[in-house]
Amino acid sequence: MFTAVAKLVTRRPRLVLLVTLAALLGAGVLGMGAFGKLESAGFDDPASDSSRAADLVDTKFGGEPNLVLLVTARAGAPGTDPPAVDTPAVADAGRRLATELATQPGVTNVSSYWTGASPLVSDDGRAALVLASVDDDHESDLVAKYEDLFEAGRPGGPDADSPVTVRPGGAATVGEDINGQVGADLAVAESIAIPITMVLLVIAFGGLLAALLPLGIGLVGILGGFAFLSVVGGLTDVSIFAVNLTTALGLGLGIDYALLMVSRFREELAAGHDRATAVSTTVRTAGRTILFSGATVIVALAVMLVFPPYFLKSMAYAGIAVTAVAVITAVTALPAVLMLLGPRVNALRVGGLIGRLRRRRGESSAVAGVPTATSAAAGGGAPGAEREVPREAVESPFWRRVATTVMRRPLLTGLPVVALLLALGAPFLHVEFGTPDDRVLREDASSRAVGDVLRDDFSSNDAGAIVVVLTGPTERLGAPGIADYATELSGLDGVARVDSSAGIVLDGRVVVPPGPTTERYAAENAAYLRVVPSVEPHSDEAQALVGVIRHTATPAGTQALVGGPPAVLVDGKATIGDRLPLAIGLIALATFVLLFLFTGSVLLPLKAIVMNGLTLTAVFGVAVWIFQDGHLSGALGFTPGPLDTSMPVLLFCIAFGLSMDYEVFLLSRIKEEHDAGASNTEAVAAGLARTGHLVTTAAALLAVTFLAFGTSSVRFMQMFGLGTALAILLDASLIRGVLVPAFMRVAGEVNWWAPKPLRALHARIGLSEGSGEGSGAGPTAEGVSSVRSPAGAPSR
Template identity: 70%
Template sequence: MFTRLAGTITGRPRLVLIVTLIFVVGAGVLGVGAFGKLLTGGFDDPRSDSSRAADIVDTQFGGAPNLVLLVTARSGTVDDPAVAAAGRSLTAELGQEPGVRGATSYWTGAGPSLRSDDSREALVVATVDDDHADDLVTKYEDAADASGPVTVRPGGQAGVNRDIGDSVSTDLATAESFAIPITLVLLVIAFAGVVAALLPLGVGLIGILGGFAALSVIAEATDVSIFAVNLATSLGLGLGIDYALLTVSRFREELATGKDKRAATVATVRTAGRTILFSGATVIVALAVMLVFPPFFLKSMAYAGIAVTLVTMLTAVVVLPAVLLLLGERVNALRVGGLAGLIRRRRVARESAAPAAAGATPREATESPFWRAVATQVMRRPLLTGLPVVALLLLLAAPLLHVSFGTPDDRVLSGGTPSRVVGDVLRDDFGSNVSGALDVVVNGPTTTGALAGYATELSRLPGVGRVDSAAGEFRGGARTEPPGPASARFTADAGTYLRVIPSIDPMSTAGQDLVREARALPVPAGTEVLVGGQSAYLTDGKHAISAKLPLAIGLIALATFVLLFLFTGSLVLPLKAIVLNGLVLGAVLGVSVWIFQDGHLAGLFGFTPGPLDTSMPVLLFCIAFGLSMDYEVFLLSRIKEQHDAGVPNTEAVATGLARTGRIVTTAAVLLAVTFAAFATGSVRFMQMFGLGTALAILIDASLVRGVLVPAFMRVAGNANWWAPAPLRWLHARVGLSEASPPVAPAASAAIAIPHPGGEPDGRTSSTTSATVS
């Protein structure tokens, strides 16, 4: 398969590049339009009661208030005549703005609950169409410090959405300005040349453009989250580096054996191309699992990730070999000195002074003495070295025992963000949280008496500040205000709805308990009741995630098992990979709880501690699982190559790690940089995603690949490659295998001790010539 593909590429390399250029231009034009189509939010289950309630309130009752203007008296109280006049004028002005479906305030009869405890602040609340929300938030933010008796600060869900969107865009630009220069410098050091270093960035850029184009098309048909842009950028850049590093290094290695550029290209596609195919397939499988979850935030991540991975994989397997064929030896052009040159010169000096190993081949010259020594030492005492690492990972996972979950509100933003400032004032200075209200929809006809009775019972529930309804206002089990003109907004032809204003944090455990208690109350006869609002979104979101989680874990484990069986022909190695990945993910999620929920390092990263967002552990699980399997395939491909050639188990493992350790480490560091850049942002759950993914990559590339894999494979011995006869027969016929010609088995002992001479330079990269097939 890959030999035929290589023949096609080497036969028409310029045609391949022309088609690629056309794709890049088209994807760039299409991808630019994606940004105007993407949405904030997407953390709720659209089929839940809370989402159904929100849809009914929006279509039948004009929508729940989503814009809050915090009005502060410059002097005196909000009841002073000048302040009151300004408040009424502001309410009337807001009510006339395009897209506003209704505005009310403390000064227009909405009640004392919209006045702060010290009477220096009051609220104007409005329902605003999504298409106009950002413009209105910006307008009142710009006018916040205008002269007059009051200051005005916009907030509420409309303000939070605008600020999150702006923060994501700013953070993305900051992350790119931070990650790309560092990545380029590291690539130049790794390849000791500018031309070779630019190739991974080119592959990553094509993957990113392809991902943006896919998001633009998908957003025409369904909701897509703006956060998918972050994933498309980081994953495209990271996988582009991974796959190009692998391909370029293998090509340079093949040139170093004396092959001409065409033969080197064919060998590269046949070996590295196969590895990239399986590697990309494992990443795609992990990402596709997010499609089973209802929130469109997770589905969006799947759309972006699958598209980017597919385009990057095809670019590395098809386009990059065509570029390498045309470059030939010029891939080593524009060599640089400095650290890379110093490393190369020192290695040449060591190798010149050391005797050549008997029977050494050019491929053995690409081995890393350090990683061979690590593998050798681990396999000498596998239990003594492996069990402490397992214990460490379990210890890091321990904070998961007290994990709690939430949905994003203004507290995911940094402290100085406008909507966050308003949210803090609402929680600290107001007796009830109008922006955290429960919307209780009553479908079906009911009498005024029955509605009043139901509102009375709702107002008795713990954590309820008041209940607004068509039957009046209720507090503590009694009606405190009769129906007035404003009560008409709670009535429609098909039924009515009530606003339950909590006196507690809607994101707290008490807020979730309030949802369950409200849903447990007897409803008016002949009606159906749906409970919505922030607390209900959180309750339903947690249920949607937990209900699908067993299916997701089962699917990702099964698909990964099948792919690795097709790759290796073993039943033991896929199980080993799944268990080790589970340890890594547990450790990363535990560290995330310790940092982002418990608040350690909050000062360093500038966030407010809080519950983990419901969708984020799932996203982190899928991304980290896929990328970990990426490196698993890199390592197993080299070990299998040695095993298929008849090399003993311990020597095959040592050689595999020696030939992949450097490239996996380099790729992991570069990939970790691209994700860790998001930890410098200002949105808490994206900080967690960036830091958690980077940590998972580094743990996997060091402790797992360097210690646990060799330890396990030493203990398992020949059982590593076990499969029952029927499955061996199946693998022989359906397994995708296209190995390079076998080499003679090594004449070394079961565990080889590296000779001190290191590795000759030849024409390969000074720091990343260890590659995988």
């Protein structure tokens, strides 16, 4: 396959680029429609009891209230009689607001303090609520309308003399705030990441022209990902947060793969090969590694498809699409560009300063570990001619010293690193989980400001109400049975009140009798109750309350489905927990199979899985320490809270896939050296010396992309960005630099052991990187070609 691709890109490079450009334009046009199809939700299991309850409320009762208008009196003081919300001007403004809201398109189930729902008032009597259910098609317009109304009521605004201020909150406003913030955060992250990345790329590649190539691959991957999201978003629900992953992963993998390809191409030129031979060899060797590395990333991302929440499925869609497009572009379009550029890929060099910096570190002046092109690279030398290239031109003395030092005392160097990673992971032992609410936003967001008032100033939390939907024959759902059931629920610990068709019940007594306010809680063959908690909806007490309600006897002949935010959290934790063993098993099995096919070893895949586990342990612990325990919250500008149930799964899959990407880079060189006759120790030292700089450069560039998301105003996106960056940096430094050589030194030749049947299987179907015809170089994988050592012996 790669021989055919090499022939195509060397013989028809312009055609390849023309097809790529056409695909890019099509993806750009299609991808522009993606943003309007994406959703801010997707954290719950659609088959869970809580989701089924929500569906019934939507279809039979017009939907759960998702828009909260916080109406605050400008005049009046706590303790006055009547309360400020009951003064004539405030009450009139509140009634007019509720009436006007009920006339808006897409709005149902409007209730308010002034229309008989008496509990909807703050403890000090200065604020009250108007609640409504708004359908998806009208959420944006209504939220914008009432945000404008709030701004108009500020000092100096046209409505500053109004007796009340009105501010929107609730789930609808949270969704709109998050959607808007994601777009703004993405622009900020890109404005930070792209300039820094460009500077680092110029340093890594030693030239402006070469540095633009990774951005080109990244752009193609990002647009391809957006186009795919647009298509999928028209067929099913897709999370808005897939946009962040598309951008970060597209740019990061573009850097990884371009670094690999350009480095190998430059080296082939420096070895004296003409451009066609250099491109062919690059495609057959580095291209194979990119394909295999992309496969490991795709496998890790695909595991998220086993989880029902479409937030995780969306991340899988985006990641798989971006990775596939990046791989295809890297092994087709990029070689075509290199074929047209030839030695001009080194144009606009900035190597003078870089060379001085590298010499101060005692490294070669080669850019990214690749020798500087000589006159032969500019076109001299016979096609296919092999030149002697000093070992120092393709090896990093620094990484060879690291490898030899570690292997001289493997236990002394390796065990402290293991202890450090386990210590970093210790905070995960007290992890708590939650589902996203307004507190993932910063305090100045409208939904967050309203949410804070509801939590601080109201005895009950209407936005966190537990929903109970009773189904059964209509005659079984009459007022007496519902009244008894609501009364029993109102007496449970942690319940502030119960809203039902039998009235609003507080501590076992009806405070609002059945009437127009409560009619909406009854439907044919169904009844609906809102159990408003007096405790924090994400607390252990609220989760325990869900369990108690689910075990409370319902009226005879009826069944109950329990939903609402506390139940969504309970069901979400159960969903993730039930499928986590399957996900871990699948990713471990797929990783083992792929690495076995690549190395022929049974031990090396197991080693990779264990070391990835150590990395993830440390990352999860640091995530708890920062985002749950609150360390660095002031610097990063977030409110500490439980980790969102889906984020550890996302971090696990993304970090695991990217770690395996670098594992392939390193193992391919080590295996190549060992297959060429080097001892285990020398193979590890040479492998790290020839890939350490490549891996660390790629990891640093990729980490910058994810670190930029630390500027996000959405807490769990900060966690995603910082957690992924930490995983990448730990993997590229402590894991690849210390634990891999330490482990492989201790294991010795057992590293390459496999049972006889598996050895025979690998001989038949194992993945190999043969040089192919016309290479002029031995087989390589990670982008560093065969060279000859000063002594003249092959050093592959």
